[in-house]
Ligand SMILES: Cc1cc2nc3c(=O)[nH]c(=O)nc-3n(C[C@H](O)[C@H](O)[C@H](O)COP(=O)(O)OP(=O)(O)OC[C@H]3O[C@@H](n4cnc5c(N)ncnc54)[C@H](O)[C@@H]3O)c2cc1C
């Protein structure tokens with residue numbers, strides 16, 4: 001059984017996709033659109049790489065990537081194709097699926113069986129539910145949820161056998177391609193911050209976030225929020241944690257005045273620790289958190305800030 | 320240039336802190352839940368209404384599913400969309416291939432040839448990440464996902480998408496399909512007159528039973544939640560020392 005593992009960008013879920021493929025067969029080939037990515041493959045135990053080359057594929061071009069893959073699948077006839085369950089992995093496999101007329105299961109945590117049908121488990125609602133499903137097709141298409149790959153490593157190999165593949169792409173496909181790219185200004189990013197101080201409806205106003213910003217700054221963290229805060233215009237959407245916001249996994253998530261609706265919870269549930277501050281001890285965020293404080297966030301947070309500053313002064317004085 | 324826009328929205332359950340399942344585990348138990356459209360799609364509707372305000376044209380909203388999807392179509396009309404289409408596909412949840420087939424069929428039934436079709440980046444309940452791409456491919460149109468900025472130029476659209484710390488720009492010729500994400504805009508709450516108008520609006524219904532695709536849902540399950548019980552650090556401002564102890568223990572201050 002041959003499985004193609006497609007690398008579309010630098011997303012770490014690529015390793016998860018390779019891991020899931022390898023759980024099904026030893027015969028895993030990589031597909032890359034960037035020849036320099038081949039150097040990484042021996043470490044991942046991959047012996048064969050298909051390097052897809054065409055002038056239309058110089059920059060990310062989802063439609064052309066999908067068409068190129070559809071042609072490669074026709075030629076190599078794999079049993080399945082896997083890709084990372086990242087934004088671009090899902091997009092490219094959707095194009096492959098649409099062009100090849102095949103079903104696609106996105107964000108799988110498990111794939112089993114030998115095809116016709118495959119058994120799989122995928123996440124729904126960003127992790128609110130798991131779905132067990134069957135996928136029946138001549139070639140199974142799957143994207144793999146970040147983190148779902150097996151954690152055991154693989155023995156590296158010495159060399160990769162490189163097959164060059166040049167698809168026939170109509171010039172028209174160049175229409176869906178990146179034409180410009182700009183760097184955005186960097187602060188402490190919500191996605192990567194070690195500490196996130198987050199506020200919901202309980203904060204009460206845009207102004208109320210000043211305290212959260214102060215605490216975040218003291219802890220070297222970022223400010224987050226719930227959808228109520230974004231909808232009220234208190235915070236930009238880029239601060240929103242949850243299903244349709246950002247999914248984060250900080251060391252500590254401090255949830256202030258956030259009730260803990262599932263759509264919010266799936267965005268923060270991967271935090272190592274959660275501290276909830278809420279006037280309602282029965283709020284789901286309070287019962288599911290690691291630590292909780294019952295009280296008005298407008299009293300609790302200033303007291304915490306004072307305490308941190310006080311201890312800092314003591315440390316400086318004694319050290 | 321004036322634009323005829325189609326927005327595809329999906330009726331999804333809006334659970335609170337728990338997602339109840341039916342006894343046979345095949346579905347969400349929606350007896351006590353409300354329904355909504357996903358936030359990405361709400362932004363798509365808002366954007367369509369704004370683009371039509373600015374450039375002229377029309378905004379049509381379409382939902383495929385059981386006849387009850389009319390409720391979500393009317394919500395979008397209340398936000399300012401001009402026409403509503405219900406694609407009645409029966410009670411069962413469709414797989415993404417069948418959903419796309421239903422939408423494509425309905426588009427063929429309508430008199431408008433849409434310049435722009437807008438969908439959400441992923442549906443809020445199922446998250447298949449593919450219905451928009453399948454519709455676009457079937458119609459032979461270009462499509463990009465993850466879009467958080469749209470400018471209409473003469474005969475094309477300029478689209479922005481955030482990727483890591485960068486913004487990518489695409490320029491698609493019209494007619495095109497765009498899959499958008501929440502953050503594109505701040506959707507309005509429907510006004511009272513808007514709601515009244517939407518309530519009375521005549522919806523177009525297209526009945527269609529598509530062939531099932533190759534992805535078959537067997538059962539839904541709750542994910543495991545093996546967090547230990549929450550540790551209460553205290554009440555009010557008096558909890559501050561205990562909180563800072565924890566912060567120190569975790570090595571974050
Ligand atoms: C399809 C869909 C997608 C969604 N996506 C997201 C998403 O990505 N992110 C997201 O956050 N939500 C999302 N939501 C919305 C979600 O369902 C909830 O409505 C939202 O998370 C609630 O926000 P909240 O906790 O701030 O508000 P509420 O639920 O109103 O909770 C406010 C909390 O603050 C507490 N409180 C009030 N005053 C104080 C005070 N002074 N001090 C301390 N505590 C106080 C209250 O006890 C309460 O627990 C989505 C919903 C749907 C249907």
Ligand SMILES: Nc1ncnc2c1ncn2[C@@H]1O[C@H](COP(=O)(O)O)[C@@H](O)[C@H]1O
Nearest residue numbers: 327328383438439441442447448449450
């Ligand atoms: N039943 C449906 N009716 C109308 N539009 C839908 C339906 N299902 C999905 N869509 C659209 O396709 C997008 C992507 O859905 P999905 O592929 O399920 O993640 C959604 O955000 C909607 O805009």
